[in-house]
Amino acid sequence: TQAQQAFRTEPRNLTVHEGATAVLKCDVLRASGTVQWVKDGLLLGPQRSLPGFPRYSMIGSPKRGQYHLQIEKAQLEDDASYECQASRSESSQAIISSTAWVNVLIPPSKPYFEVDAKTHWVAGKRYAVTCVALDAKPEAEITFYKDGVELTGVESFTVSGSKDKLVNTHARVTVTALSYDNGRQLACHASSPASPRPAEARMTMRVFYPPQPPVIIGLEGEEVKAGSLLLLQCVSYGGNPLATLHWTKNGEVVSISWKEDAEAQKSISTLRLMISPADNQAELSCESANLVSWAALSVSRKITVLFEPAEVTLLGTLTAVEGQDLHLTCSASSSNPPVQIRWWLGHKELNASAIAMEEGSHGGMTTMSNMTHRVSREEDGLKLTCEAFGKGTHFSKSQSDTLTVYSSDNMAIYRCSARNEAKSTISAQIRLKVYFTAIGLKITAKQTEVRRGQTLTLECSSRTSNPKASISWSLGTHRLEGVERPANSAPYGGVSVSSTLALNVTSWHHNQRVICQAYSPVLGEGANTFFQLDVLYPPEFSPEQPTHIQVLEDDVATIPLLVSANPEEVSCIWLHHRELVRAGDPRYHWAHDRSLEILNVTRKSAGVYIVKCTNEEGETQTTIKLNVQYAPSVRPQKDPVLVNLGETADLICVADANPITSGMFTWAFLGETEVETEENTQEDESGLLTIHHVTRAHAGLYQCTADNGIAPPASAGVQLVVQFQPELQKGAQWTKVASRGDGTSTARVNVSGRRHSSCGLHLGKKGFTHGLCKPQHYSVSPPDKAALIRLALAACRSASRPYPSSTAIIGAVALSAMAVDFTYNSVTLEWIPGFNGGLQQRFRIRYRWDHSPGFLYADVIPPGAASFTVTGLQPATTYNFSVNALNTVGESAYADEGAVLTITTAEKPKAKESPTDVDSVEPRIRRLPTYWTVILAVVLGAALMFNMWFFAVRWKRRRGRTGTPGGSTSDGEKIEEKGSSLSAISNSNKYESGEKINAAAQRTLLVDSGSETDSRVYERHAAEASVYYYPTRDFTLPLGPHPQEMRTLDFTQPPVDSHGHVYEEVGDEHVYQDVLPSLLSLPPPLFNHTIPNQRSGWRPSTRSQQVTGRVRDPTDVGQPQKGSDLPFELRGELV
Template sequence: MALRIRIKAALLLLGLLTTGLTQVPIPASAPRGFWALPENLTVVEGAVAELRCGVRAPGSTVQWAKDGLLLGPDPRIPSFPRYRLEGDPAKGEFHLHIEACDLSDDAEYECQVGRSETGPELVSPRVILSILVPPKVLQLTPEAGSTVTWVAGQEYTVSCVSGDAKPAPDITFLLSGQTISGISANVNEGSQQKLFTTEATARVTPQSSDNGQLLVCQGSSPALDTPIKASFTMNILFPPGPPVIEWPGLDEGQVRAGQSLELSCTARGGNPLATLQWLKNGQPVSTAWGTEHAQAVARSLLVMIVRPEDHGARLSCEAYNSVSSGIQERGVTLQVTFPPSAITILGSASQSENKNVTLSCITKSSRPRVLLRWWLGWRQLQPSEETVMDGLHGGHISMSNLTFLARREDNGLTLTCEAFSEAFTKETFKKSLTLNVKYPAQKLWIEGPPEGQRLRAGNRVRLVCLAIGGNPDPSLTWYKDSRTVTEPRPPQEPRRVQLGSVEKSGSIFSRELVLITGPSDNQAKFTCKAGQLSASTQLVVQFPPTNVTILANASTLRPGDALNLTCVSVSSNPPVNLSWDKEGERLEGVAAQPRRAPFKGSAAARSVLLRLSSRDHGHRVTCSAHSSELRETVSAFYRLNVLYPPEFLGEQVLVVTAVEQGEALLPVSVSANPAPEAFNWTFRGYRLSPAGGPRHRILSGGALQLWNVTRADDGLYQLHCQNSEGTAEALVRLDVQYAPTIRALQDPTEVNIGDSVDIVCTVDANPILPGMFNWERLGEEGEDQSLDDMEKMSKGSTGRLRIHHAKLTQAGAYQCIVDNGVAPPARGLVRLVVRFAPHVEHPAPLTKVAAAGDSTSSATLHCRARGVPNIIFTWTKNGVPLDLQDPRYTEHTYHQGGVHSSLLTIANVSAAQDYALFTCIATNPLGSDHTNIQLVSISRPDPPSGLKVMSMTPHSVGLEWKPGFDGGLPQRFQIRYEALGTPGFLYMDVLPPQATTFTLTGLQPSTRYRIWLLASNALGDSGLDDKGSQISITTPGLDQPSREPDYQLPTEQPAGPSEMPLLPVLLAAGGLLLLSNASCVGGFLWQRRLKRLAEGISEKTETGSEEDRVRNEYEESQWTGDRDTRSSTVSTTDVEPYYHSMRDFSPQLPPTMEEVSYPRGEALEEENMAFPGHLYDEVERVYAPSQAWGPLYDEVQMDSCDFRWPEDRYEDAKRIYDQVAGDLDPMEPDAIPFELRGHLV
């Protein structure tokens, strides 16, 4: 402590001695007068104000006057600790900076320039600084933020009192979002002149629908952008509804044996939710139930396997809760249906032909009774006797006797006894036997197409020879016209004849012959023989003409020539009709004499005479041989080759569309025989060179190809072509089109959450198509980019994307894409900004921050919220607005897109004044939200919790726990343990001190231990009473496997002496004396170092580029200077403030010499630490923000031990004003201190 005091005293003395050195002389020839005059300014109480004054006589003495009182030329203005002069005196900058403005600052100000050797004194015009005072808190009774339990239907009274404000605020109450009428309100005087408070009272009668809803007190004032709010949650008690059993089917109580019955009992509503239980015949069978709080439903599921003995049982469900007047019950009676478990047939099913067979069929018990019937194959038999008897579980047993005559045709049939009932319509219960009847052999026959049936050539014909009976088995042989039928050898493909082997099926023997019919099978006789028995069949095969040929009388043809063609059909069955056609046009022919036809078929011939024209060239003249009976036609064609001059076809394109700066092809559709010898194009009277030009060429087919077309190429093109037979001409028009261009697109487009908005895109294009507009949503991979909930519209050259009921997830970048078929499509980006009310993040129901209340310490409270547009933070203490004019309070505000943060630093913490409940209220034009932070005294730490074993070996155990509140001081952990049965305790310190995992070693195998965990700080330990900080274990034996953790736990360090070594203490005392003597020299060197760092910032600023500027999706990055008090507001896309938890920070107690560590040997770095709060050198002990803030900012990464700003980041704040904030280079979040981030200009 002595070392720190002497260092501070030396620096203070050095600062007083060097005050005069800060003013640099300016040449007397510099111009005089003002280059910047102050202006009237209005700010909200607690904001920062700056009155600008720029002087062209920097060598003169400059000071400010407040209501005629001179403040003095000293830049620090000692009489007004919140006032100071800012700017570079060398540049004539003497700006008056006032922090934490209050009503005392409401006055007239003027900038005065003292008389110098070169001119008289100057005085600026007087300006007025006005202060506005908004209400900062609402005191709600019952307490805001709590949960109040009420009974539905009863009446209750609530009251709400506002804090000091000017003018008096208006107060309204909202119950479940609805405004309460009949409010009684009174306006009272505030704690100071011109300040007022409002007190309002309302009576409410809650209903069950209000359960879980908010009762909100809302205060509004002209001094506020948005109303402030306070609320509590209502917990309404009411009974549940009656239970309901969900029966899985239409018939309640009807079940099948073996069925898995699942019954769900549901009771809806109630607070608390209902308790359910199941009973079977009055006995509980299930007391398990579950609740779904989101749907306010209690549900119990009963699962049971139905058995026959459950017939007649009653199942019931009971429901009740603590406010029910009685138990509510719902029940159902089971009616169990069960089939017979087995069927038995008594007797033999083997018998000789024409003798009786006797059998009996008996079933097991069933409910209801089943009927029995007998089947022989598909034929039902009548039983001779039927009997029914009583069975188990209310069921019945059925029996049926059967006697019938065995016949030859019934051999091999299935004899079945079938049990059936209307209750089992979807199930079959039966027992089957196979009937065996013996009989002698029978006849031989052929199965195939009927005799005389006409068969088509190429069809597959199957002939089967069958013989019944006979012993030995008969052999079957096939013949075709007295020749034995054999299969062709393998090289013959495809196989037209397939001869099967003799097969037996019961008493039937068969052999199959499969034919692919052809003309040679027409009227052939096929015979099957088996010994002396034989059977025959004859096939009639129909086939189309085997060959059709066309003969011509000439080869060279021209228009007007006569051509004679003759068509010949060789053979067919039945006879065919010959016909002529030319390209679908029927021609009349003349019959001719045919030749003799093979395969017992018919031949035909027919001629036709043609008169030719140019249109006949390339046409085919077809001869068709058609059989009306076969419905088949065989055709042959003759292609005509007619010589004629060029002729343009009907499909010749007359208009060609092209894209500007693209290519165009003017096609040619011309017919000529022979082909045209040349193609000549002319445009506007000029012939285009056949050899091509810079932007055109004539293709081999006569088409004209153009490239890099312009609008001047639009017009008529004339084509001339010729061959050896003649010439022809045609005109083709070229139409040039162009791609779309976006002319209007509003960016950004803003909308309040829940409202509707149109994103409008207007283009210039040709052609304009109805469906040429398209929209895309841009974003990172994995984000929802769907436009399903948006409406796309277009009319003419304007397209719209309509968004209904805007949501936060719809905010972002959208792209308008216009494609009229002419590339490239036009694309335009537009940002959609969705504005929403603030939402404050609540890391815990109540956050605690500790600080010593001896008026020498400071504490920092942190508040973070989300909202768009920017959020304004206000603070209250115990429900009273915080007076930020008090120099002990400093607020810093930061903005990053839709995320906003406020840090409140309290200097000189007093137990009497500052140990209180602080409330952070975040507001923007759309609403507000708040959170509470309790400032408490430095105390012993809370006990750790959640002590558990992570791994265990015979000689060690891995432990893990959750630390409690550290009491505002660095805490360390100590393990106390004992081996049961062994007297005494052992202690082990956890290293590093802030660790929450530790491996305790040195244990014995197979030993039971009891382990305690203690937390301690400079004020004491947490004690051993908490059950969550002790555990009992038994180490495994050497022969048991060890349980290893998935990660490496820290182990204890070798124990060393805890006493402070004497030698370092002596060295520290010597170093203290040396530092005291060197303080003046060190202070001078420090001033030079700050100057060099400021020049470095200026150089970095000048080298910034336009590309380094970053815009978020809501607003530009900027330093907001409209709220000028002892707080500052930063809005940036890349920079988040440095936040430190109490786990990484502690009050800087006097270190010994060996504990002091300065980076790169700078011993004075300790005195220049930059925290988010203001430093009061004469009273403050440096504290960091509370540990409760740490988890809020996952995106901020920092070393837990690095709590100082690096020395290369200390830069002179005055030099940063040389550039505009937008020209600064982007830096890392921890690149510069808070006071140097951004720019006020």
């Protein structure tokens, strides 16, 4: 049969971006009904493709119970609540998942500025800027950036958008305009969870500000040469708008034209001035201003004009007699700076005798030189020169040299000539032919730069060789084919050869050497040269670059980076989850080889790392996946798990681990009993324990342990709660309760039961119920002294769903006894106390052996003890034991409705010493110590005297009022009969003894009293009351004789009214009639049965009962009386 269907995975709230695909997961275990989705209360249907919703579909494997709802291209209308439902089937109830909300994130539209772009700002003033982002969900967060710096003090508010659930955001910020803001960007970013990048609006700030002071360019020094053209530029930088410029010379405007360079943000005015000597010491000024200038800014320069003298004059006569002195004067007009004068005669310089300088025109200086020279005839016709020179005169100097060249021996003709006087000249000649390898071998490239993927053309040529050389190309071990060109004549009688090579270069060719060899087969040798390739290429990652790195959590992860590039200056950035890995983070460390080290790596460090490397040639990126393995952590998917009795329970725990291994989940039941884990399965990171036909034994804590091989394993507890109808404990201790009826005490009704959750508990009294709030122990106080709880009814009802109730009617309870140990002369008994009547109770043991003349009795000391050892017994003898309870009101029937416990003592062990009178010695051995005997005798004597006095006074008072001393018997019977169907329980009555009671005895009591066999109530109370303190006050030991004790060997007549006897066992008078014949013929006893702490003697009554005609027990005085005959503290009705 198919079990109850249940959800393995319920849909959860989901947030999805607009346009993305949303998947709501729904896994149904043992699906037997129809599974479908509900959107805002609307059933979507059970089909895999949902009609009316083209973007909706149900995906997953139905065989695996997967009914996931997929929403493609999510839109605002998909923002709703969803439920997964499985309808009722023959084998299962209908189930409905928890409500899941799909939150569709809508990014805002492109924001815009609410500002007049045509209005220019003025530097130093403040302006308000507003940015608006429309139709976002959730509302957009707007931030302002001025030239990349975030602005503070943003105030924003929202209004409704164009559609429901959409919001418009308005943000405002105050900006202080600065001069350097002109032309910069003011950005508005509208951030939203719906978009990974914020929407952005930008505006260019137009700020008016004054220009900087102008500068003059072109006048490196203050000195200029007359006659030259002076080109000066006045430049004014900055300013918006750009400045206007004009020139003045000595206060007069000489130029008002300028031009603007918007890109360079400057204004330029050029002054063309032809320099004349009159411009010496002139002041040139340039002024600039714009619309926001407070005053015009200017710059001024004075110029110094260098000019030569306009004329040089030679004064004096040049005609002189040989040996005569000539007196000549040479003067130069005004010049700046003053000139120097030299005298030349031919190519010979003459020395001047005196030089004088004076101020001249235009701020210059005039120069005059006097010279005296004595002439000779050799100087006749020579040229005499007066030279004025200054800084403006330039001299040049040159130097030459002669080159001597020696010619080659190749193909040279050597001639040898011989002659003498006898014969004519004869000669002989020879031409030398010289072989030599290539000279001047070199490689040239057609391109100055070559990049990856381009074709490089190389030419290898030799200047000359003889004979012709053969050119070949090689690259490493590879031969390359070149194109050889025709040979040409070359110096030294050789030839010039050349070859070209076209090479398609890659990054591998970088720094490789291309070798050119010119080989001469005649000489058997050649010349070699190489060309080292310089290939420019962007960063490239090595084929050996790892793409997957695996590391354990808390270890050091090293991610190597194998990259090459040309130029080698490479900058790399690392991105993890689209966020920049910053060098300031102490977890990250970059080695010299660019590898990344992550210290104390965590699972958050796992994922894909994107490495972007850049140089001047471009950018390249690669991805490296870091796999961080870590020990599992586990959590229950649902805790606690509630399941009805008999249904199927699914316990699911979810692990967070890496890796997820097969069989990593194990389950264990942490209860006291052993429970088979049954069906243990795993699906991905979830472990599933399925328990079919759940019983109460399955309830408890289950431990799910996940172990993926990385220590330590993780565990989590899942509490399984089995829901069942409530049950009340109906053992003996729950069926009776009593209290004083004088209104001075409280009746406590103890109700105990089993429940699966919080329940309602009610006590009923005469048709009315009392609601109790705590399902443990409760106290109900009577409203008056005669208040009685007639009926106690406890019902437990579940708070979440109705379950059948359980009711217990308080009735009579018995007392059960059992033997725990025996020897050849003693028996140890234990029993479970029953109802105490609301008063302190004590116990009495009655026993006899076969053919005994009557019963022997032993009062249990201390009072309330639930175990006792009877001594002084005969070996190998069968005894019948029974126990009853007494309090100040009366005594109970013997346990188990008169049933007796039959025990046979053990055989007497054989003595190893000399034979002695064992029968006489054994009692003495079992006696109590002497001091205990004395104390017990004193206490018993005092108690006996007190009881005799008390009962005598009570009996005398009653006879004085009613005159019918025996009339209380029938009333006592009524009260006892009524007490058999009512119950109230005292707080001190726990139905347990101060001694340890074994579990078998307790379970026996439960079975005998009609309680559930699996009840553990007694075991719990035994544990809670492991230490019991016996009360020491208000203890009296009634020593009055029992009716059985009144019979002696001279007994002549049994009691007349046996039905009025206090003991239920002697209700049948025929029992005593059968015993009488044997009593008269009994032989004397073989041994003394009187032992310490036991009552073994019988006493006849001191007076006869006149009303009933039988011997009356003095304990009848303690029986309940009717009406006002009872003392006040005993009035009321037994419950």
